[in-house]
Amino acid sequence: MRAELRNLRAPGVLLTVLAGIALLFALIGLGQHHDATQWEIYTDGSSQLRSPEVRATYCANLAPAECDAAIAQEIRWNDDFGRELVRDHAYGAATQRPIGALGVVMGWLSSLLGVVLAAALAAVLIGGEWASGTARVRLARTPRRLDFVAVKFASVLIALVALAGVLWLSLAAAGPVLRQLYDVPPTAEGWSAGHYAEVQAGRGLVVLTAYAGLATGVALLVRSSLASFAVTCMVGLAAIGSSAAKGAPPSRSSNAGMPGALIATRFPARIDKVPAAKGALDYSPGFWVASWMRYATNGAWRDHVWPDTFPMGNAGDPVPLDPALGLLGLLGALLVGALITVAVFARRDVRS
Amino acid sequence: MSDHTTIVADRLTKRVWGRTLVKDVSFCVASGQVMGFLGPNGAGKTTTIRMLLGLSRPSGGLAILSGQRVPGPALTRTGSLVDRPGLHTWASASGNLRSLAPQFARSEHPALLDRVGLRDVGTKSVRAYSQGMKQRLALAIAIANGPDALVLDEPANGLDPAGVRDFRELVRGLAAEGRAILVSSHQLAEVERLCDVVVVLDRGRVVDEFTLSPDEARGAGASSVLEERYLTLTDHSRSG
Numbered sequence: 241m242r243a244e245l246r247n248l249r250a251p252g253v254l255l256t257v258l259a260g261i262a263l264l265f266a267l268i269g270l271g272q273h274h275d276a277t278q279w280e281i282y283t284d285g286s287s288q289l290r291s292p293e294v295r296a297t298y299c300a301n302l303a304p305a306e307c308d309a310a311i312a313q314e315i316r317w318n319d320d321f322g323r324e325l326v327r328d329h330a331y332g333a334a335t336q337r338p339i340g341a342l343g344v345v346m347g348w349l350s351s352l353l354g355v356v357l358a359a360a361l362a363a364v365l366i367g368g369e370w371a372s373g374t375a376r377v378r379l380a381r382t383p384r385r386l387d388f389v390a391v392k393f394a395s396v397l398i399a400l401v402a403l404a405g406v407l408w409l410s411l412a413a414a415g416p417v418l419r420q421l422y423d424v425p426p427t428a429e430g431w432s433a434g435h436y437a438e439v440q441a442g443r444g445l446v447v448l449t450a451y452a453g454l455a456t457g458v459a460l461l462v463r464s465s466l467a468s469f470a471v472t473c474m475v476g477l478a479a480i481g482s483s484a485a486k487g488a489p490p491s492r493s494s495n496a497g498m499p500g501a502l503i504a505t506r507f508p509a510r511i512d513k514v515p516a517a518k519g520a521l522d523y524s525p526g527f528w529v530a531s532w533m534r535y536a537t538n539g540a541w542r543d544h545v546w547p548d549t550f551p552m553g554n555a556g557d558p559v560p561l562d563p564a565l566g567l568l569g570l571l572g573a574l575l576v577g578a579l580i581t582v583a584v585f586a587r588r589d590v591r592s
Numbered sequence: 593m594s595d596h597t598t599i600v601a602d603r604l605t606k607r608v609w610g611r612t613l614v615k616d617v618s619f620c621v622a623s624g625q626v627m628g629f630l631g632p633n634g635a636g637k638t639t640t641i642r643m644l645l646g647l648s649r650p651s652g653g654l655a656i657l658s659g660q661r662v663p664g665p666a667l668t669r670t671g672s673l674v675d676r677p678g679l680h681t682w683a684s685a686s687g688n689l690r691s692l693a694p695q696f697a698r699s700e701h702p703a704l705l706d707r708v709g710l711r712d713v714g715t716k717s718v719r720a721y722s723q724g725m726k727q728r729l730a731l732a733i734a735i736a737n738g739p740d741a742l743v744l745d746e747p748a749n750g751l752d753p754a755g756v757r758d759f760r761e762l763v764r765g766l767a768a769e770g771r772a773i774l775v776s777s778h779q780l781a782e783v784e785r786l787c788d789v790v791v792v793l794d795r796g797r798v799v800d801e802f803t804l805s806p807d808e809a810r811g812a813g814a815s816s817v818l819e820e821r822y823l824t825l826t827d828h829s830r831s832g
Contacts, residue, residue: 243694251682373678377692377733380645380672383665590647 244395252364252465253399260357260403261410264348268335268411268418275332276422278325285318325425330436332424338412340433345408346444350533354400354451355476359469361399362455366392367465375463376590385586389460389578396459397452404448443533446570450529451476453574457581461588479525525573531566598622598658599644599741599772605652606639606796613639614796616653621741621772621789626763628783628804629776631793632826637776638674640793641745644774645672658740671739673747677730681719685710685729688718693736708732709758723750731759735766742766742773748782760786780819790818794826 247253288294289311298314299307331347334340349357369375382388427433454475459468599621606614614636621627631637642648644655646663657666679688686701696704705714708728718726727750734742742763748756763786767773777783783790784804792800804818 243691246683246687246691247680249683249687250680372680373676374680374692375678376647376674377672377678377730380647380674381667381670383646383663383667385663587649589642589649 241391241394244391245398247365247369247395248399248402250364250368252368253361256357256360256364257403257406259360260353260407263353263356264345264407264411265414267348267353268344272332272335272418272422272424275325275329275424278329279423279425282318282322282325282425286315286322289315289318322425326428329425330427330431332422333427334433334436335411336415336418336422336424337433338415339437341411341415341437342408343433343437343440345404345411346437346440347533349400349404349407350440350444350447350529352476354448355454356473357403358396358400358448358451358455359458359472359476361403362396362452362459362472363465363469365395365399366456366459367463367468370463371465379590386582389456389582389585392460393453393456393578396456397449400448400452401445404444440533446567447529447533450525450570450574453577457577460581460585479529525569528566528569528573532563532570533566598656599627599743599774600656601640601644601653602656603653604640604643604650604655606636606643606648607651612796614643614793617793617796617798618653619791619798619801621774623770623772624767625789626767626773626775626787628787628790629774629793630778630780630783630790630822635793635826636796637793638745639796641672641674641743641774641776644743645670645674647674666740669737669740671734671737671742672744673727673730673734674743674745677726679718679726679729679733682717684717685714685732688729689733689736692733696736704732704736707735707762709755724752724755727751728755731762735762740771742771744774745776746778747775748777748779756782780822784818792822792825799825 295307295311298311302310331340331344335344348354366375369378379385379388455468455472458472458475462468462471601617601619604614604617605612617636617640619627629637629641639648643650644657644662646655646667655662657664657670660666678692680691683691685705686698689696689701689704690698702711702714705711708731710725710728710732713721713725718729721729727747731744731747734744744763747763748759751759760782763773763775767788775783775786787804789801789803791798800821802821
């Protein structure tokens with residue numbers, strides 16, 4: 241295993257880390273910008289509704305009593321909006337805190353971003369070995385192919401977890417800069433960044449294990465860096481897309497279908513806010529990830545959030561899916577994938 | 593060195609999509625012996641070698657290394673070189689040894705690299721190596737860990753004359769230590785100098801196995817003896 245870990249020095253691993261940091265910060269920047277814009281709308285509204293100039297303009301044709309009532313109603317709506325922002329945008333503020341950043345990074349890595357990075361690492365650590373012929377050298381000295389599969393899986397998983405650590409440290413270091421750049425909604429009273437990070441990291445590790453398994457299996461069977469990267473990304477996209485394909489409810493606003501809907505990074509919703517539609521698509525791996533991570537699967541209450549959650553469920557017939565079932569689905573898929581990989585890989589000739 | 597230091601092919605057969613690539617190939621390389629494995633292109637040499645190393649599953653027959661069936665623990669005590677050298681081009685020679693021969697003590701790296709003529713460039717990136725230098729490093733990886741048996745497919749490819757001579761001395765030295773060595777090659781003159789026994793494969797079948805006379809085996813002359821015998825055995829390759 242130590243020899244295997246030396247492969248982490250391969251230039252491709254460094255490139256993957258740099259690409260991961262770039263992608264993460266691009267997405268974080270977009271999310272922070274959106275959160276800051278929303279918060280600015282709330283704070284501007286709050287101050288303007290109380291200013292004499294706005295009152296004079298707003299109430300030009302109203303009696304004083306009607307004016308007071310109308311202004312009070314506007315303030316109530318604005319305050320509701322503010323409370324909603326504080327409740328639903330906790331991850332925005334968490335991003336700017338060192339501990340909360342861990343939860344945010346694990347949330348991102350449990351999304352399509354994690355699949356892409358796992359695919360890239362497997363392409364370097366496994367696909368690269370086929371290309372260089374070192375896989376053949378190793379296999380000629382390996383009594384059991386299963387050992388090779390296990391070592392490769394472990395190396396991809398270790399690299400992915402290490403990458404999560406690097407992304408966390410990068411985001412934590414960038415926290416002061418983000419605080420200067422973006423005035424995002426504060427977190428709700430009693431909300432704990434530590435608890436958030438703990439929960440996200442714990443759940444995210446399971447998802448990363450599944451992604452590492454998927455990427456390893458594909459890279460071992462496809463035997464080409466580029467092809468394994470493409471196939472893993474396609475499988476991940478298909479799994480996530482199959483959840484999204486359940487369709488947004490008619491009430492969703494226009495931004496429901498935007499690309500951010502394919503990327504999960506949300507503050508985990510409460511269990512009672514994880515409805516799922518009946519049907520075969522409930523059992524897609526993307527849906528299992530969403531359920532296990534407690535991402536909102538009902539897009540109806542997430543319309544204002546970008547990046548949104550990736551699996552947009554059908555609000556028409558919501559059925560809560562137990563996160564434990566999501567976990568079971570993920571572990572089952574991992575086990576079945578491992579058995580298929582080992583069975584096929586153990587019998588195939590090595591030609592490269 | 594184990595008492596079972598041998599390489600055994602026992603009626604090895606390989607069929608792919610109904611086509612027979614290798615059929616009933618049998619031979620045995622004893623401890624301390626160097627066997628030349630000859631045959632025209634496409635005769636099935638590399639296919640046989642892959643089966644011996646567990647890289648390819650035989651459709652029939654057995655591959656046995658050091659008395660143990662392949663695939664099995666004996667693979668960890670077998671050095672090999674198949675096709676082009678499999679190396680990490682981003683690492684140095686020492687880095688490749690650490691990665692691909694991890695049980696080999698790091699303190700022994702300079703001596704091993706010296707043995708294959710790479711001591712002075714051991715810390716350079718393999719990307720800057722010539723084909724011959726890569727071949728030397730692949731040989732170093734194959735013989736690291738003190739294998740009981742060596743299976744080498746076209747090992748002298750890309751080596752310059754001095755490299756070929758060094759390689760010959762290296763292999764003879766390893767055989768003298770009691771290792772069983774199988775060498776596939778197209779260089780008949782080199783096989784005559786290097787090998788004790790020769791197996792000739794043609795169209796997937798063993799067509800002859802013979803011991804080289806001491807004169808032939810050490811290249812003391814009559815280099816055409818093996819050549820004539822080989823070309824006669826594989827006559828179809830000339831005519832067709």
